[in-house]
Amino acid sequence: MNYKITSYSEKDTIELAQNIESEKFSNMVICLMGDLGSGKTVFTKGFAAALEVDEEVTSPTFNIIKEYESGELPLYHMDVYRLDNSKNNIGIEEYFTKGGITVIEWADMIEDILPEERLEIKFRMSGEDEDTRIITITPYGRKYEDLCEAVL
Numbered sequence: 222m223n224y225k226i227t228s229y230s231e232k233d234t235i236e237l238a239q240n241i242e243s244e245k246f247s248n249m250v251i252c253l254m255g256d257l258g259s260g261k262t263v264f265t266k267g268f269a270a271a272l273e274v275d276e277e278v279t280s281p282t283f284n285i286i287k288e289y290e291s292g293e294l295p296l297y298h299m300d301v302y303r304l305d306n307s308k309n310n311i312g313i314e315e316y317f318t319k320g321g322i323t324v325i326e327w328a329d330m331i332e333d334i335l336p337e338e339r340l341e342i343k344f345r346m347s348g349e350d351e352d353t354r355i356i357t358i359t360p361y362g363r364k365y366e367d368l369c370e371a372v373l
């Protein structure tokens with residue numbers, strides 16, 4: 222089962238993030254996929270704002286992981302685009318069960334270590350116009366299925 226949503230603006234993507242945030246739980250893992258500039262960081266910023274993170278959320282491209290502790294739950298924001306596969310990825314997996322919420326940009330690059338239960342969100346540019354994104358959301362596991370039913 223997956224859900225297909227069309228986002229016509231940055232605001233629509235932020236609203237989607239807010240809706241998903243409203244059903245948050247501890248140890249939630251959100252896997253974001255899609256091309257450069259497709260909206261993964263926009264989604265993450267919207268999610269962080271809904272969580273009431275009061276620090277500025279910036280792309281963690283060069284540090285791989287950024288932790289924000291000021292929101293209702295800890296937020297672990299990862300961008301694994303530049304992750305060097307020759308290093309071991311053990312550190313990443315520890316975040317999935319640390320009690321917060323993990324949001325991973327370019328999650329498809331670490332597919333082999335993703336938890337079985339997770340929410341996948343795929344962003345696709347639409348040929349129609351610059352601001353349109355086709356967003357496909359796939360829940361894996363009961364908790365994520367319930368979440369999707371509640372907000373999508």
Ligand SMILES: Nc1ncnc2c1ncn2[C@@H]1O[C@H](COP(=O)(O)OP(=O)(O)OP(=O)(O)O)[C@@H](O)[C@H]1O
Pocket residue numbers: 228229230231232233234255256257258259260261262263264280326351352353354
């Ligand atoms: N419907 C939309 N949803 C999200 N962003 C949009 C939308 N329409 C236009 N944009 C613009 O597209 C850009 C998305 O950038 P963003 O940094 O979120 O991409 P990204 O997927 O994180 O890319 P990267 O892989 O480089 O990290 C922003 O400049 C945003 O304003």
Ligand SMILES: [Mg+2]
Pocket residue numbers: 261262263280300326
């Ligand atoms: Mg990004």
